[in-house]
Amino acid sequence: MQLGFQLSIILAGVLVATSCALIGSFLVLRKLALVGDAISHTVVLGIVLAALLTGGINGIPTLLGATLVGLLTVLLIELLSGSGLVKEDAAIGLVFPALFALGVILISRYAGDVHLDVEHVLYGEIAYTPFDRLVLAGWDLGPRTLWVLGGIGCFDLAFVLLFYKELKLATFDPGLAAAVGISPVLMHYLLMFVVSLTTVGAFDAVGAVLVVAFLIVPPATAYLLTDRLAVMLGISVLSGALSAVLGYALARLLDASIAGSMATAAGSLFALAFALSPRHGLITGALRAARVRRRFAVDLLLDHLVRSERDTETQIQAEFRWSARRARAVVRDGVRRGLLRFQGERLVLTEAGRAEAAVPGPGALMTVPTE
Amino acid sequence: MRDLLNLLLFDYTVRTVALGCAVLGAVSGVLGCFAVLRRQSLFGDALAHAALPGVCLGFVFAGGKSPAWLLVGAAVSGWLGALAVLGVVRGSRLKEDAALGIVLTTFFGVGIVLLTRIQNTGNASQSGLNSFLFGQAAVLLQRDVLIMAGAGATVLALVALFYKEFKLLAFDPAYGSTLGVPMGLLGVLLTGLITVAVVIGLQSVGVILMAAMLIAPASAARQWTDRLAVMIGLAALLGAVSGVAGAALSSLDARVPTGPLIVLLATAIVLFSLAFAPRRGLLWVGLQRRRENRKLAAAAVHGPGFNKAPGEPDYADHLGALGGVHRPTDRDAAPNAPIKERP
Secondary structure (H helix, E strand, O other), rough: HHHHHHHHOOOOHHHHHHHHHHHHHHHHOOOHHHHHHHHHHHHHHHHHHHHHHHOOOHHHHHHHHHHHHHHHHHHHHHHHHHHOOOOOHHHHHHHHHHHHHHHHHHHHHOOOOOEEEEOHHHHHHHHHHHEEEEEEEOOEEHHHHHHHHHHHHHHHHHHHOOOOOHHHHHHHHHHHHHOOOHHHHHHHHHHHHHHHHHHHHHHHHHHHHHHHHHHHHHHHHHHOOOOOOHHHHHHHHHHHHHHHHHHHHHHHHOOOOOHHHHHHHHHHHHHHHHHHHHOOOOOHHHHHHHHHHHHHHHHHHHHHHHHOOOOEEEHHHHHOOOOHHHHHHHHHHHHHHOOEEEOOOOEEEHHHHHHHHHOOHHHHOOOOOOO | OOOHHHHHHOOOHHHHHHHHHHHHHHHHHHHHHHHHHHHOOOHHHHHHHHHHHHHHHHHHHHHHOHHHHHHHHHHHHHHHHHHHHHHHHOOOOOOHHHHHHHHHHHHHHHHHHHHHHHHHHOOHHHHOOOOOHHHHHHOHHHHHEEEEHHHHHHHHHHHHHHHHHHHHHHHHHHHHHHHOOOOOHHHHHHHHHHHHHHHHHHHHHHHHHHHHHHHHHHHHHHHHHOHHHHHHHHHHHHHHHHHHHHHHOOOOOOOOOOOHHHHHHHHHHHHHHHHHHOOHHHHHHHHHHHHHHHHHHHHHHHHHOOOOOOOOOHHHHHHHHHHHOOOHHHHOOOOOOOOOOOO
16 A cells, blocks of 8 residues: 555655656747746636635636636736837746736635645645545545646547647748648647646645646656657656656655655756756767867877877977976877877877878868978 | 834844845846846746755755755755756757746746755644745845845856846847857856845745746836836835835734735836836827827828927828828718817
């Protein structure tokens, strides 16, 4: 039973991660990451309003109210920035705190009437997942949250599969999309609708923070690892799911918030990709630059040795104004690649080195012709 | 109204809270101007979220809720968050929005982990630490307000000292670089000052709503003037006014939290400014457009020179120039105006 509880919590995390990562990829690509952030805060207002009107936070009214407020958020942001009086970033920063503040005030004002507290809204209680069960006609069908999240996950997957081509075109080339009859505006609002829906569904289980984390971080991680949309979606979902699993383990280890730990795990995976991504990573990039610099230096050295063979390392150092360390490193690299060898103190080219020097490499651009 | 004034002047708690919120509103109003002008409005949001782990570490470090340690912790981790955003933007192909989102959620996630960890270890003095999430202005003490005022005064003095440089940074950093002014360094300094403003506000309005305190007064002030100095002064005033008003109003009903109320008031000021500010406001622009349309229509009906003030363009001439392409008829120029005879 204990295992079942744990599994259902992890499964809830993985489901949230999957649906958020799918939709979030398009947000990140369309530079709308912060609109997603805004929506996930303002749905609070929708949930509260629906709760005040119907007296509970269950079912369709909540979903509807929150989705509507999510769309309203997008609309207000666009109205504000469209007026030209404030920039888009300021518009986002004006709309979502205002709506969120309204939600918080309503919650505290009518706290007695609604079972909602603000912390629950922020970082949710994924740990309660196993206890709230869906019972239909006397049958215990398992945790209700899993059904909701599963439904939303399927909906999101269907949305992306069904509109894959349209989303792709409207994201990367809105002009062409409009020209071939796919309205970018319609796609935009459709996407925002799905974002709102996903947020609301995920929100009750895991809270706003984790929703934003899963909307933005795994897609950003994937974006650093690939240039292909389909691959990006795949990596995004995988890294989201991995964050959920790792995050759960971390939370157990530290006896801390599960949602917070999952967000931490997602951030750590991003940091890894940021540092080590084969094409866009910080460290890999630095290593590549160092390798290119070294290769360039060896080319220079070969070119120099063709003309004045039998220089010593010290002479080379003076010629290129290299530090002793740099000179030694370059020479060692040349020797290792079999292009140079030592004759006593002096350096000579090997056959391979002579051939390499004959190929006009980058070094050829730098040497002044001697004759 | 008189009750409110009485509360503000003579009730110790309300007066303290109102003073604290005034300081917060003024300081964040001033720094918000630079954030808004540099299109870094949401930096404040990321900073505020990023401050949470620092608050928790400050608590662990000091072994209790010593305000100085909490603020220092918040400032350091907020600043690290800001640097992380800049690092991600420079070091990868992600845009600023994604960078902000990543830093915001990751730092906040770490903060929540630390916070719940501290709570679960059963340390009794931790209660109230989570007031940093949403702010709890009502628990501000005179000591807190003094710290806030001191930090705020330092920040404002630095802004005054580097006013010229910050102005250059906000409007034309490229030109600044050619003058040999260290723009990168100034940007880091400005971010540091914004961090201090955010930290000042954390305890009263909380992590999530702090963004609004930076953006709203500045956006409202922007509508009324085109001069930076005036905008800064106005933003400080509007920020302080919403702070005091929010604190006073929320003291009337214990169930209405102060921070969100301040944010709502500041937003209301923004909406008012957007609608009614002269020259930029929606109402002004709408009226202006209507007036121009009227004149255009009248000119089309009455011919050149009609009702023309000296120095004003003659609309009829413009219409005449268009005449070869499109002969304006009365219905064309003023579809809703009653059709008149030409004099």
